Amino acid sequence: MSSSHTSTISSVAAPSRRNTELAMLVFAVLIPVFAYINVGLAKEDTVPAGVFGYAAGLGCLAAVAHLVVRKFAPYSDPLLLPIATLLNGLGLVLIWRLDQEPSLTTPTLGGPMAPGQLMWSAVGVGLFVVVLLFLKDHRVLQRYTYISMAAALVLLIMPMVPGLGANVNGARIWIRIPGLGSLQPGEFAKIVIAVFFAGYLMVKRDALALASRRFMGLYLPRGRDLGPILVIWGLSLMILVFETDLGTSLLFFGLFVIMLYVATERTSWIVFGLLLSALGAVSVTSFNSHIGDRVDNWLNPLARSPVNDGVTETAQAMYSFGSGGLFGSGLGQGFSRLIGGIATKSDYILATVGEELGLTGLMAIVVLYGLLIERGMRTALAARDPFGKLLAVGLSGAFALQCFVVAGGVTALIPLTGMTMPFLAQGGSSVIANWALIAILLRISDTARRPAPAPAPSPDAEMTQVVRT
Amino acid sequence: MNKPLRRVAVFCGLLVIALLVRVNWIQFVEADELRNHEDNRRVAIERYAHPRGNIIVGDKAITGSTETSGSDFKYKRTYKDGPLWAPVTGYASQAFGANQLEALNDGILTGNDDRLFFNRTIDMITGKDKKGGNVVTTLDANVQKAAFEGLGDRKGAVAAIDPETGAILGLASSPSYDPSSFAGNSNKDSKNWVELDKDKDKPMLNRALRETYPPGSTFKVVTAAAALESGKYDMDEPTGAPETYKLPLSTNTLGNEVKGVCEDATLREALQWSCNSVYAMLSDKVGNEGMIEMSEKFGFGNAELDTPVRAAESIYPEMDRPQNAMGGIGQASNRATPLQMAMVASAVANDGELMKPYMVEKLVAPNLNDIEVTQPQTLSEPLSGENAQKMQQMMETVVNEGTGSNAKIDGATVGGKTGTAQHGIDNRDLPYAWFISYAKDPDSDKQIAVAVVVEDASANRDDISGGGVAAPIAKSVMEAGLGR
Numbered sequence: 001m002s003s004s005h006t007s008t009i010s011s012v013a014a015p016s017r018r019n020t021e022l023a024m025l026v027f028a029v030l031i032p033v034f035a036y037i038n039v040g041l042a043k044e045d046t047v048p049a050g051v052f053g054y055a056a057g058l059g060c061l062a063a064v065a066h067l068v069v070r071k072f073a074p075y076s077d078p079l080l081l082p083i084a085t086l087l088n089g090l091g092l093v094l095i096w097r098l099d100q101e102p103s104l105t106t107p108t109l110g111g112p113m114a115p116g117q118l119m120w121s122a123v124g125v126g127l128f129v130v131v132l133l134f135l136k137d138h139r140v141l142q143r144y145t146y147i148s149m150a151a152a153l154v155l156l157i158m159p160m161v162p163g164l165g166a167n168v169n170g171a172r173i174w175i176r177i178p179g180l181g182s183l184q185p186g187e188f189a190k191i192v193i194a195v196f197f198a199g200y201l202m203v204k205r206d207a208l209a210l211a212s213r214r215f216m217g218l219y220l221p222r223g224r225d226l227g228p229i230l231v232i233w234g235l236s237l238m239i240l241v242f243e244t245d246l247g248t249s250l251l252f253f254g255l256f257v258i259m260l261y262v263a264t265e266r267t268s269w270i271v272f273g274l275l276l277s278a279l280g281a282v283s284v285t286s287f288n289s290h291i292g293d294r295v296d297n298w299l300n301p302l303a304r305s306p307v308n309d310g311v312t313e314t315a316q317a318m319y320s321f322g323s324g325g326l327f328g329s330g331l332g333q334g335f336s337r338l339i340g341g342i343a344t345k346s347d348y349i350l351a352t353v354g355e356e357l358g359l360t361g362l363m364a365i366v367v368l369y370g371l372l373i374e375r376g377m378r379t380a381l382a383a384r385d386p387f388g389k390l391l392a393v394g395l396s397g398a399f400a401l402q403c404f405v406v407a408g409g410v411t412a413l414i415p416l417t418g419m420t421m422p423f424l425a426q427g428g429s430s431v432i433a434n435w436a437l438i439a440i441l442l443r444i445s446d447t448a449r450r451p452a453p454a455p456a457p458s459p460d461a462e463m464t465q466v467v468r469t
Numbered sequence: 470m471n472k473p474l475r476r477v478a479v480f481c482g483l484l485v486i487a488l489l490v491r492v493n494w495i496q497f498v499e500a501d502e503l504r505n506h507e508d509n510r511r512v513a514i515e516r517y518a519h520p521r522g523n524i525i526v527g528d529k530a531i532t533g534s535t536e537t538s539g540s541d542f543k544y545k546r547t548y549k550d551g552p553l554w555a556p557v558t559g560y561a562s563q564a565f566g567a568n569q570l571e572a573l574n575d576g577i578l579t580g581n582d583d584r585l586f587f588n589r590t591i592d593m594i595t596g597k598d599k600k601g602g603n604v605v606t607t608l609d610a611n612v613q614k615a616a617f618e619g620l621g622d623r624k625g626a627v628a629a630i631d632p633e634t635g636a637i638l639g640l641a642s643s644p645s646y647d648p649s650s651f652a653g654n655s656n657k658d659s660k661n662w663v664e665l666d667k668d669k670d671k672p673m674l675n676r677a678l679r680e681t682y683p684p685g686s687t688f689k690v691v692t693a694a695a696a697l698e699s700g701k702y703d704m705d706e707p708t709g710a711p712e713t714y715k716l717p718l719s720t721n722t723l724g725n726e727v728k729g730v731c732e733d734a735t736l737r738e739a740l741q742w743s744c745n746s747v748y749a750m751l752s753d754k755v756g757n758e759g760m761i762e763m764s765e766k767f768g769f770g771n772a773e774l775d776t777p778v779r780a781a782e783s784i785y786p787e788m789d790r791p792q793n794a795m796g797g798i799g800q801a802s803n804r805a806t807p808l809q810m811a812m813v814a815s816a817v818a819n820d821g822e823l824m825k826p827y828m829v830e831k832l833v834a835p836n837l838n839d840i841e842v843t844q845p846q847t848l849s850e851p852l853s854g855e856n857a858q859k860m861q862q863m864m865e866t867v868v869n870e871g872t873g874s875n876a877k878i879d880g881a882t883v884g885g886k887t888g889t890a891q892h893g894i895d896n897r898d899l900p901y902a903w904f905i906s907y908a909k910d911p912d913s914d915k916q917i918a919v920a921v922v923v924e925d926a927s928a929n930r931d932d933i934s935g936g937g938v939a940a941p942i943a944k945s946v947m948e949a950g951l952g953r
Contacts, residue, residue: 262473302506311508321495322503323511335511335541359496363489370485377478381471389470393477400481404488413491 014449017078018070024082025062032058032089035331039097042332054096057118058089061125072132073446077379080445083372084438087423088121088431090365093331094352095426098345101337109342113426120428124435131439138443142387145199152193153235155185159243186248187420187433190402191440194255194394201263202387209264244290247409247417251401253277258397259390262380291415298415313339313348317410320351321362328358345426347418350410365424366407373400376441382448392444395437510541515579517542517563522578522601522835524558524570526608532558540654546571551647553617556626556640556675557608557828559778560648565662569675569778570604570829577602577832577840584840592835600835607636607830607843612917615949616641619942625902625923626676628807629946632815632907632918634845635824637776638950639919640808642676644668678780681804682922685890686935687903688799689748690813693736693863695763696751697856704736704859714746716791723749723798727872737863741871743887745798752797753790760796761785766851767823768812769805776808776828783809799890807920810905812848815918817864817884818907821857823848860884864906873906875940881951882909885943887935899924904939908947917950919943 033055040048062085069076096114099105105112135141141148159165164175174182201208208226257273285295297303297314305312316339324334334355339348354362376396383389402419409416420430495503505512521544523530531554533547546561548554559569567575576582580589580601592599609629616627620643629639651662665673674680696702712732714723723745725731731744739747752760761770764785768774772782783805788796795801808826816823825848832840852860864884867873873885888903907918921939 258477262470262477265470265473302508304508311510315508318495319503319506319509319511321492322500322506323509324496325500325504326497335514338510354492354496359492362492362496366485366488366492370482373481373485374478377474377481380474381478386470389474393474397477397481400484404484407488408491411488411491411495413487 014075014451016074018066018074021069021078021081022066024078025066025085028082028086029055029059029062029089031086032093035090035093036096038330039093039100039332042330043097043100050096054092054118057122058085058092061085061088061122065125065128068129068132069442073442075449075451076442076446077375077449079371079375080438080442083368083375084423084435087365087368087372088124091349091421091424091426091431092117092121094349094424095345097332097356098337098349098352100332103340104337104344113345116428117426117431120431121435123428124432127432128435128439131436132443135440135443138388138391138440138447139385141195141391142199142202145196145203148192148196148199152189152196155189155192156235158185184420184427184429186245187427187429188436190248190251190255190398191395191433191437193252194259194391194398197256197259198387198390198394201259201390205263205386208260209266244288245418246284246291246294246415247402247405247419249280250277250405250417251398251419253280254401255394255398259394262393263386263390294415294417298409298412301412313341313343314412314416316340317348317351318412320355321411324355324358324362326359328354328356328361331356343418346420347406347416347425348410349421349425350407353424354411369403369407369422372396373403375445376400379441379445379448383444384448388444388447392441395441399434399437513563514541515581516561516575517544519580519599519601520544521546521561522580522603524554524578525603525605526554526557526610526613529610530603537653542654546648546652548647548649548652551649552645553613553641555645555648555673556642556677557606557613558648559675560652562648562652562654562658562662564654564658565651570606573777574604574829574832577604580835582840585834588834588836602832602834602840604832605830607631607638607828608640609638609950611949611952612639612946613641615639615945616921616942617643617645619921619945620923623923623938624670624676625921625939626680626807627919627921627942627946628677628811629917629919629950630808630811630815630824630826631950632819632824632916635815635826635848636830636845637808637826637828638917639946640675640677640828642674644670644672646672675778676922677807678776678778679806681781681783681806681809682901682903682924683890683892684799684803684805684810685888685901685903686743686745686748686799687810687813687886687888687905687920688797688803688805689740689743689888690817690860690864690886690905691764691767692748692752692755692760692797693740694767694817694852694856694860695755695759696736697859698763698852699755699759701754702736702751704863707733707735708739708747708751709733710739710744710747710750712746714749714794716749716794717753718789719791721791723794737866740863740886741866743872748797749794753794755797757788757790757793757796760793761787763851764803766849767816768809768848769803774808774826776826778828780808780826781806799888807922809920810903810922811918811920814864814884814886814905814907814920816851817857817860818909818916818918819857820854821852822850868906872934872936873904873940875936876904876906876944876947878908878944878948878951878953880910880912881947881953882911883907883947885940887940889934902935902938904935904943906940906943906947908951910951910953913952915951917947919946919950921946 036051036054037047095117099112099114158175176182261269285291301314301318320336336352336355353365373396380389380392383392405417406419406421408414420427422434520534524532531549534544535547537545542563559571561567561571578601580599612629616639625643627639627641630637646665651658725744725746727742730742731746734744734747769783769785774780785803788801792801796803825846827843829843831842834840861884868876868883868885872887876883876885885906890901892898902923905920909916921943923938
């Protein structure tokens with residue numbers, strides 16, 4: 001492992017890589033623009049009229065983000081922004097492409113979604129800029145450890161509040177804001193709770209790791225050290241179980257275990273976590289019919305629905321993937337609309353990728369997510385302070401789990417849980433929250449790679465020279 | 470903290486790899502299965518995305534395609550004279566799938582067949598829309614019309630074969646249906662489908678190929694062939710049968726429709742007057758094994774008779790002695806499709822050689838190149854040439870001087886056999902009227918073998934007999950086949 005140079009303070013300025021980022025950003029904008037033209041040609045045989053607006057919109061967002069990074073986080077990781085831009089741009093194209101299907105764009109399903117998504121992307125990039133402008137140093141977030149805890153709880157409880165929460169597709173994870181639309185607070189809670197965990201664990205890591213009793217070969221920490229975090233985690237799980245949002249509970253649980261493991265360096269946490277999650281999964285599956293159905297769908301993805309003998313969404317998604325084959329039908333030429341309903345543009349958007357871009361395209365997208373995640377991990381490795389390390393690993397771990405849970409669910413690798421594919425899927429809260437997440441990661445990597453101020457020249461230097469005669 | 474961090478990074482990498490493996494599994498390994506799964510609507514969408522190739526009779530298409538709107542499917546199948554040709558074409562419906570030639574030659578008709586790969590590639594390069602190939606049938610439009618109109622509104626079926634090649638010239642079933650009526654996927658199409666499906670007259674049943682009937686006295690041709698082939702009997706030698714035959718091991722007796730001609734009759738006379746006593750006795754003498762052997766040579770017991778639409782299996786089962794004697798006159802548990810009985814007549818007409826029946830002459834590519842041409846095939850030789858000649862003389866006697874006189878055609882050689890099959894408990898139901906025959910035109914060398922069955926004819930029970938009801942239909946079909 002030759003990672004030492006990334007974590008060693010050096011007075012020699014590391015290359016900032018901002019020009020690399022710019023070059024890649026150009027591709028990240030051009031590829032979606034060509035994809036957009038491709039859809040237009042496939043659907044209407046003409047270059048779509050909106051292409052200039054779209055290119056300008058995406059280009060502007062990328063340019064603003066890049067300039068802000070260049071000015072305020074010059075040493076940050078050069079890959080994160082282009083990948084996020086590319087995924088966001090492709091997501092916009094895919095949503096616009098699905099908007100072209102009349103059966104998916106009825107007023108009851110909310111009409112065309114792409115303009116809204118572009119607007120939310122702009123808000124997301126706006127938040128990205130705000131984070132980079134005002135968060136000069138990520139360590140500031142440490143101060144808000146307990147405020148974060150409260151905020152996370154509030155965010156998670158909000159959908160349960162009568163009048164505010166809304167039940168969509170069997171999961172109560174939305175809140176309605178009059179005049180603005182609906183919001184998924186869980187997406188933001190993901191970031192806030194990572195801040196809380198990082199702040200708390202940084203302080204308590206030694207106590208958790210060392211002041212523990214050995215029990216059946218496992219090191220168990222003292223209750224007063226683990227107590228608060230266990231309570232918060234338990235509460236969030238309870239809430240999510242009542243909101244029947246298995247995906248997010250899994251994400252929070254995984255986040256908790258990963259951060260605890262990294263902070264304490266004790267493998268026993270992993271064993272502990274796996275046991276608990278197995279227990280939780282079995283009990284939730286057997287008590288909750290909504291989730292039980294999804295497990296059935298996962299075990300027999302092609303079986304017809306027991307309710308109306310219809311083809312299930314899971315089966316439709318599988319047919320989409322199968323029909324896409326190696327190279328796909330080409331953008332705009334697939335039939336992923338057969339999945340139907342609102343989920344086609346959000347949860348199931350990968351099915352459209354699979355069908356229209358084929359195995360090749362889908363693998364490329366998965367690899368992009370993989371790169372993004374590993375750059376986040378690299379940021380954690382490079383970070384010099386434990387808080388930054390924990391926060392970076394928490395954020396990228398949450399991102400990784402979310403990608404895995406969604407993509408695995410849609411491809412029937414694991415039972416489906418309603419979550420959005422970051423950046424790609426339709427959904428305002430998701431896009432905004434993930435842009436904020438990228439901004440925080442960029443800030444941590446900037447701090448990590450920023451050169452230390454040059455040491456003052458020592459007047460004694462001359463004197464200590466070895467004089468040879 | 471770097472050690473656990475690296476492990477977490479590896480773990481996340483494994484998650485990504487798991488996804489990549491899974492995606493490869495469903496999009497590469499399982500792709501074909503998913504792509505062609507029956508629930509995958511893309512299959513149907515693709516099938517109807519282009520005009521379908523046509524099924525052709527003579528040189529005219531009996532099918533077509535029309536553009537539709539308001540659904541996933543761009544083109545809809547249309548049929549010219551749907552009810553007339555339904556037993557040949559089958560149906561291709563956007564909502565209800567396809568059957569018969571439409572289903573069996575789907576690859577050619579949609580243009581997806583591997584043998585059309587070259588055409589498809591050329592079309593793709595030159596930017597032409599995908600086109601399907603055509604299925605050219607062996608049917609004769611005049612024969613088919615004569616058969617269908619002959620049946621009229623009576624339930625029944627007609628099968629006509631060219632004895633020399635086995636080419637199917639006519640395949641009519643009544644009542645019939647119009648496949649156009651449910652080719653789309655609108656509510657009206659569904660309603661029509663449900664109505665046809667529930668109709669107690671079963672209009673969608675292809676009676677000529679897929680329904681088996683007790684063959685009645687037409688089966689005496691098989692029994693006579695078995696007797697001749699056994700070498701113990703000859704056509705003009707007395708058989709020694711009594712006027713009233715007591716079934717072996719039974720107290721039941723069997724009389725004859727025409728009185729005073731059957732006692733000790735020759736094979737020829739017995740066929741001429743359709744003597745039950747003689748043929749029941751012959752069947753008993755030949756034995757169950759011999760009867761099974763002979764009927765199988767004629768095509769009974771063949772569960773995979775593909776024309777290419779598969780015909781139902783005609784059977785002559787193992788039976789005890791009294792039953793076997795009854796089987797010889799077609800009144801036991803032996804059953805035959807109209808096609809099977811036409812095959813019996815055709816084997817006799819073709820000097821003992823039975824040709825495999827087929828109804829697709831060739832498959833042609835959109836550019837009219839032949840892809841596959843069906844070659845006539847011998848199925849078996851149930852009779853020696855000499856015995857076949859004798860059978861011909863016997864069957865011609867039936868038409869010229871016996872029960873089949875209604876099928877006589879001036880200037881042509883016609884051989885036939887009538888049949889009236891009792892059925893129902895205690896034979897209470899109306900009987901089936903049968904007629905099997907062949908005709909040869911000495912001038913044009915044309916030949917045709919025909920089997921006609923009319924179920925539950927609505928006429929007076931006494932009038933229902935193969936000679937009265939079925940023979941006139943056979944006659945008009947044969948005339949059409951000979952070009953008269």
